[in-house]
Amino acid sequence: MQLLDALNWRYATKKMNGQPVPQEKVDNILEAAYLAPTSSGLQPFKVIIVTDEAMKRKIREIASDQSQITDSSHVLIFAAWDNYTVERINKVYQHIETERGLPEGTFSDYKNRITALYTKRAAEQNFEHAARQAYIAFGLAIAAAAELQVDATPMEGFDNAALDELLQLPQQGLKSVTLLPLGYRDSENDWLVNQKKVRTPKDEFFLQIA
């Protein structure tokens, strides 16, 4: 399925039917998130995969009781770094140098520049920057699901602090940003499934400077 067809097919599924998503499709969706480009290649977030039913019930409780969380087979949680640190940035560039077989220190100048920039900023500003990167991956996971005709519901409507505590994210230097339940639409019971997809008029959304 071409990307535009997939994006037209998808919608923010409101009711799922409980049918599980095969593992190879989940793996494909995760791979899209993994391959997402990020600023300076830092990938400043993690993707947490929840399949445990009890855990899904707990998440649903702190996510406005949205039924897709327990009617999906997999809930993906995108959690961004709470800050950029020297150690985290060093680790990324050491890994890149190793993987490319380059001498240690090849990227030192660049790495030192971004480290100086990031470490002088407040943690909150760095978290916001990291969260934006997570949204790129979030978008690509949504696209990958649609390409495979797997339904997904992008969600921000949950109690971030409660979810962070539930998953012990602060101890890992992470803060939750979005949820993405994966499953299949319950077409007979989803009020949104047959509604027209509506977007802002194009002449307002695009601005051409020719």
Place this chain on the structure above:
Amino acid sequence: MQLLDALNWRYATKKMNGQPVPQEKVDNILEAAYLAPTSSGLQPFKVIIVTDEAMKRKIREIASDQSQITDSSHVLIFAAWDNYTVERINKVYQHIETERGLPEGTFSDYKNRITALYTKRAAEQNFEHAARQAYIAFGLAIAAAAELQVDATPMEGFDNAALDELLQLPQQGLKSVTLLPLGYRDSENDWLVNQKKVRTPKDEFFLQIA
């Protein structure tokens, strides 16, 4: 091209060759950004398309002199709403109701809830939220370009305030967040083109809660 193949094909092109991207491919890339899902369907950003050579030169000057800006044929600028307002939210929901042929006020309860939530928050917090939505579209535009084997360089490294002034974005209630030059790689002169794509080890990027 399947999405994963496209994501593996793409890279943050460092040197472009000046060859123009055909309009139908640009339109496809723009359509992907347009179809991106956003929180409550608000699409709180615009995509600005720059093809004018003089304007591209001016943008390059305030974007760390990155050559892709002038060696691309199209520069996309993602600019997020500087705030959520009653008027902006009302306009979106009026349009959705009209397009779906629903009675005026169908979404009043939902709309009033998000309006109450957003309008009590600081403009800066709302802008950050809007910027995150723009990153979903940014990611989908990058994916669409890759699917069409069009090169694209995701960029944050520019002087946002200077670009906002250049494009008169504050007058439109917008703030720039990212740039995306579209063009074609200059394989002979791009140091990055043959470097291995490196990502964080998967056992660190993913966390399974089974």
